Amino acid sequence: MPTCDHCLLEFPERDAVRSGNNGTSRVFCCHGCLGVYQLINSEGLDDFYRKRSKWQPGPASGQTVDLAAFAENIRPAGTDAETDIVLDGIRCASCVWLNEKILMKTQGVISAQVNYATHRARIRWNPAEIGIEAILKRISSIGYTPKPFVAKAYEEEQQRASQDLLIRFGTASFFSMQLMIFSLALYAGYFQGIDDKTKNIFHLLSLLLTTPVLFYSGWPFLKGALRGLRHVTFNMDVLIVAGAGSAYLYSITQMFTGGEVYFDTVTMIITLILLGRYIESGAKRKASETIARLLSLAPQEARKVLPPEKGDIVAIGMPHRVMTPVPSPVPGDLLEVIPGERIPLDGVIREGASEADESMLTGESLPVAKTVGAEVFGGTVNLYGSFIYEVSRIGNDTVLARIIRAVEDAQSRRAPVQALVDRVVRIFVPAVLLLSLATGLYWFFAGTSPSLAMMNAVSVLVIACPCALGLATPLAILIGTTHGASRGILIKGGDVIEKSKRIDVVVFDKTGTITEGKQALSFFRGSGMSDDEALHLAASLERLSEHSISKAFLRATGSRDFSPVSHFAVLPGKGVRGEVDGKETLIGNHGFIASACTNQSLENAFPVEIMNAALAAETAGATVVYLSQSGKPAGIFFVSDTIRQEAAAAVKMLEHAGLDIIMITGDGQNTAMAVANAVGIKTVLARRSPIEKAEEISRLREAGKRVLMVGDGINDAPALVEAEVGMAMGRATDIALESADMVLMRADLRLVAEAIRLSGKTFTIIKQNLFWAFFYNAVAIPLAIAGLLHPIVAAGAMALSSLSVVGNSLRARVR
Amino acid sequence: MSSMYVLILIAFGVGLAAWLLFLWTVKSGQYDDVEGPKYRMLDDDDDESRPENIRPL
Numbered sequence: 001m002p003t004c005d006h007c008l009l010e011f012p013e014r015d016a017v018r019s020g021n022n023g024t025s026r027v028f029c030c031h032g033c034l035g036v037y038q039l040i041n042s043e044g045l046d047d048f049y050r051k052r053s054k055w056q057p058g059p060a061s062g063q064t065v066d067l068a069a070f071a072e073n074i075r076p077a078g079t080d081a082e083t084d085i086v087l088d089g090i091r092c093a094s095c096v097w098l099n100e101k102i103l104m105k106t107q108g109v110i111s112a113q114v115n116y117a118t119h120r121a122r123i124r125w126n127p128a129e130i131g132i133e134a135i136l137k138r139i140s141s142i143g144y145t146p147k148p149f150v151a152k153a154y155e156e157e158q159q160r161a162s163q164d165l166l167i168r169f170g171t172a173s174f175f176s177m178q179l180m181i182f183s184l185a186l187y188a189g190y191f192q193g194i195d196d197k198t199k200n201i202f203h204l205l206s207l208l209l210t211t212p213v214l215f216y217s218g219w220p221f222l223k224g225a226l227r228g229l230r231h232v233t234f235n236m237d238v239l240i241v242a243g244a245g246s247a248y249l250y251s252i253t254q255m256f257t258g259g260e261v262y263f264d265t266v267t268m269i270i271t272l273i274l275l276g277r278y279i280e281s282g283a284k285r286k287a288s289e290t291i292a293r294l295l296s297l298a299p300q301e302a303r304k305v306l307p308p309e310k311g312d313i314v315a316i317g318m319p320h321r322v323m324t325p326v327p328s329p330v331p332g333d334l335l336e337v338i339p340g341e342r343i344p345l346d347g348v349i350r351e352g353a354s355e356a357d358e359s360m361l362t363g364e365s366l367p368v369a370k371t372v373g374a375e376v377f378g379g380t381v382n383l384y385g386s387f388i389y390e391v392s393r394i395g396n397d398t399v400l401a402r403i404i405r406a407v408e409d410a411q412s413r414r415a416p417v418q419a420l421v422d423r424v425v426r427i428f429v430p431a432v433l434l435l436s437l438a439t440g441l442y443w444f445f446a447g448t449s450p451s452l453a454m455m456n457a458v459s460v461l462v463i464a465c466p467c468a469l470g471l472a473t474p475l476a477i478l479i480g481t482t483h484g485a486s487r488g489i490l491i492k493g494g495d496v497i498e499k500s501k502r503i504d505v506v507v508f509d510k511t512g513t514i515t516e517g518k519q520a521l522s523f524f525r526g527s528g529m530s531d532d533e534a535l536h537l538a539a540s541l542e543r544l545s546e547h548s549i550s551k552a553f554l555r556a557t558g559s560r561d562f563s564p565v566s567h568f569a570v571l572p573g574k575g576v577r578g579e580v581d582g583k584e585t586l587i588g589n590h591g592f593i594a595s596a597c598t599n600q601s602l603e604n605a606f607p608v609e610i611m612n613a614a615l616a617a618e619t620a621g622a623t624v625v626y627l628s629q630s631g632k633p634a635g636i637f638f639v640s641d642t643i644r645q646e647a648a649a650a651v652k653m654l655e656h657a658g659l660d661i662i663m664i665t666g667d668g669q670n671t672a673m674a675v676a677n678a679v680g681i682k683t684v685l686a687r688r689s690p691i692e693k694a695e696e697i698s699r700l701r702e703a704g705k706r707v708l709m710v711g712d713g714i715n716d717a718p719a720l721v722e723a724e725v726g727m728a729m730g731r732a733t734d735i736a737l738e739s740a741d742m743v744l745m746r747a748d749l750r751l752v753a754e755a756i757r758l759s760g761k762t763f764t765i766i767k768q769n770l771f772w773a774f775f776y777n778a779v780a781i782p783l784a785i786a787g788l789l790h791p792i793v794a795a796g797a798m799a800l801s802s803l804s805v806v807g808n809s810l811r812a813r814v815r
Numbered sequence: 816m817s818s819m820y821v822l823i824l825i826a827f828g829v830g831l832a833a834w835l836l837f838l839w840t841v842k843s844g845q846y847d848d849v850e851g852p853k854y855r856m857l858d859d860d861d862d863e864s865r866p867e868n869i870r871p872l
Contacts, residue, residue: 115848159847167841174834181826205823 005049006033006143036143040098043105048098070132070148080110082124083132088145090119099144106130106138120149147300162281165220169274172217176267179209183264190260203255206263214248218270220277234429236422236470242433243465244269250458257451262462268798273470280474298379298400302326302344305334305388333391337382345378345391346398352387356380421473421770428464436460439785452787459784463777463797468805472769475809480762483812488745489755494766496741500725501760503708505700506654506752509693509719510665510675512712513729514749515641519549521556522622523613523638527605534635537563537580538627541587544568545576549623552639575625583630593626597633602626605633614638621671647679650749655680657753660705664693664719694718710752727752762812772804 002016005026017028019037028034040048074083087099096114103112103123108130114121123135139146182202189199215222221244224237244266251261304324321336326344329335334350337343343356353371358380370376376389379400395401440457444450473494481491491497508514526534535553540562542550565585568578575588586596594602603611614624614636622640626633654661664685665672672686685696697719700707709723720726720740728740729747744751776797783789840846 163841163846166846167838170837170841171834174830174837178827178830181823 002027004029004033006037033143036141039141040102043102045098045101048094070136070146073148074132077124079126080124081127081132082122084149085121085123085136086147086149087114087119087121087139088147089143090114095144098142099139102138102142103135106135109135121146158281162278165274165278165281168217168220169271169278172213172267172271172274175209175213175217176264176271179206179213179264179267182206182209186261196258199258200255203251203261206261207252207255210248210251210263210266213267213270214244217274218244221270221273234426234433236425236429239425239429239432239465240269240273240470242429242461246458246461247465250455250462253451253454259455265462265798268802269465272468272802276470276474279478298326299342299344300326302329303336303338304329305336327395329391329394331391331394334388335391336386336388337376338386339382339384341382343376343378343380343382343389346393347376347389347391349374349376349387349389352385354385354387355383357383421469425469432461432464435464435781435785443787448787456784456787456789459787459789460781463780463784463789463793465777468773468801469770471802471809472773472805473766475805476762476766476769476812479809480758480765480812484755484758485745487751487754487758488748489751489758490743490745491755491759492741496725497759497762497766499706500708500742500756501763502706503659503725503756504705505660505662505707507662507664507697507700507707507709507719507723508681509709509711510663510667510672511641513710514647514663514675514679514681515643516747518641519552519623519639520642521552521637522617522640522642524556524635525606525610526635527633529634531635534627535637537585537629538587538635538637540565540580541568541576541578541585544578545570549625549639553637580629585627585629585634587625587627590624590626593628593633597628597631599631600633602628602633606636610636619670620674621667643675643678644747644749647749650752651680653750653753654756657756659756662700664688664696666690666693690718694722697722708752708756710749727755758812765808765812768808769805772808773801776801776804 006028017034019026019028019034026037028037040046070083070085073085074081076082087095090096090099099114099121100112103109103121108128109123109125111124112121113123125132125135136146182205186194186199186202186206188194189202218241221237221240224235225241228235228238247262247265247269251263251266254261301323302325303321305321329345335344335347337354339354349370349372351372353369356368356370356376358368358377370387375392376382376387377400378393378398393399436457439460440453443453443456477494477497480497484491521535524535524538525531529537535557539553539557542553543562544565563580565578565580568576570576571588571592574592575586577584577586579585586593590602597605617638617640618624620640622638625637625639627635627637651661660683661681662683662685663672663676663681665675666688667686669684669686672684676682676684688696697707697709701722701724707723708725708727709719710727710729711720712729720728725742726740727742727744729744729749742755744755780789780793780797783793
């Protein structure tokens, strides 16, 4: 099948639209793609085709747009007008480039900036020269659909919170750095001596620099601590405020008595913990951007089919349609969808046929054929044909809505280790407070001066505040997941890391995971003609067929030069027929070809070894097809799903790591065993439906096993969800990432072992980080109780624990 | 001694400038899209002299 030069989709030869522009011949799947190509070409933006790299195939949509929704979003900017819109159809960085270029080349447009992460465009134009309508038309003419940007309240809130955090952190960093100038001088003065006047001035400057950090940057902690105390719970914020606040107050009293101050401790606690929170909020924001993009997939309008009047028939392309906003259809309503449109709601096709691009839901990049009775899903794209379908699910019940909910749930999941930290903090905080109180009372009753007793009590509080605690978990997870991503392993979050490091059993799906998941020609032989001639003949015929096997032939020939075929026909369940050079040529299964071979028996056409091999291959799951010409056998072909090259090595790696390995499949026992033997898997569960796969997983889990399931995320989605850790493999879309816990970006099974190892390592680092965050501080507590704590010890413990945590986290990157 | 105060003032001034610059970058939305710029820098503007960019008639 040819591939469209614009959208890269494969399509049947008979639909081809050709353009013989400037000596090079180009082929397109539809006139829409041709139009887009011509426009891009005429604007001199051909570079787009060279630049695009991660382009997922898909046709130009070019839908009409509803103007009213955009009009309310326009705001004046001086003499210009400005608006934010969402661009549907952005697939790679080159799409961003193309949209910006084409808009900038439009007369009257002053600036256009497309945000790659959110697919949002900010466009500024001169209303005297061009209207919004022309701009939107320009965008849809190159195949993208502009959509009004509806600001979601929670999303804006999150954006604002993240920006607020960044400013607070930046401010804290600035004042901390300024403060360090004076603190360092004061440390030097502590050892070498410093005159009182300079010391007092430095103390005063330190106080001035610390105050905004504590009360502005530290305001979220002060608020959190107040809230905690009001409910008599001791949270992390209480510990931070107790440490930073007491150090601050104590330092102020020390300024008057000429003692040592702890101001740098105050700022360091707040700055480092803010950094940890900012890292966390960045990860959260990324997840919510995914949700926003999912929400924008759902169309706003549906084309409703009105009940037929007397004598009318409800047929595709007939009148009696009304555009209705999406919330209004109810189950049972009939909707029509035309090519290139997104399907509004879930339902079942009643009339017509088409193919749907469901990659946004399943990650499956190949279009799925849809005929009468097939289920279609809201948010997916209808590719080639019009159809009428009956709505079956609306609102929160649609698959898209359920996926969005799953993503939202996933966001609120926290790493269990973080819950452990919270538990420790709940005990640690009151313990420290009590210890501090006891220390103060002890020294007071031991007869020292009240101020010395207070100093010792405060010292305990200050030294106990583990400022690196806030960094310990997020930093390790950040570095671990970033490192994973660079190796092609996307890890969803902290809890996934923790779960995957103590896995007992790895369950592999067969099709698409252990095997490539696509048909390939494994053996062929001609009869009465050369092998290559037989292949060429078969490919010429199969090229016109849309059966899944036909691709195997086209891949095997690798040429685009085919013999012309006339009188082509598909005989369902048998094969195909056609005339090549006036000779009747057939391809099909054994029975079909055997009965057609009237001039020579099929059984004697090939050596007995080949016929035996054909039998063996069929029991192992291969499909054997035969070719005949003019009533004589002409060729035999074995088509099978090939096993991934690295599968055996990957299984060995996992076995070496002491894991049990199971293969699960919907195929029969013989096929399954053949594949399992080839890669070295001993346990095989064959003939399991997607639901039964999930049941097998839950059975394993009930037996106390911790299961990691590897699948392609298409027919084993329930099992992926059921497993402790679900790992999807192959092309990763945002949604695949959200429905599985981990996604392998490269189809390489060895990454499974690598992912488990990386998780184990990252988790170890988290535990070590928590240890280091507490260690120095805990060791210094006895010194503080004993009244022996020097400020230099406190500062040293602070710096050491933070440096240990940061340095230790960086180890996650090393192999 | 007075040179030290001058230095302190200079250090504070430089730091203050950096802080204000930082506030401006945040407020003007420069951290809103941290994904795009890394691709954008790979997109050369049209260079008409490159042979493959000369538009065929």
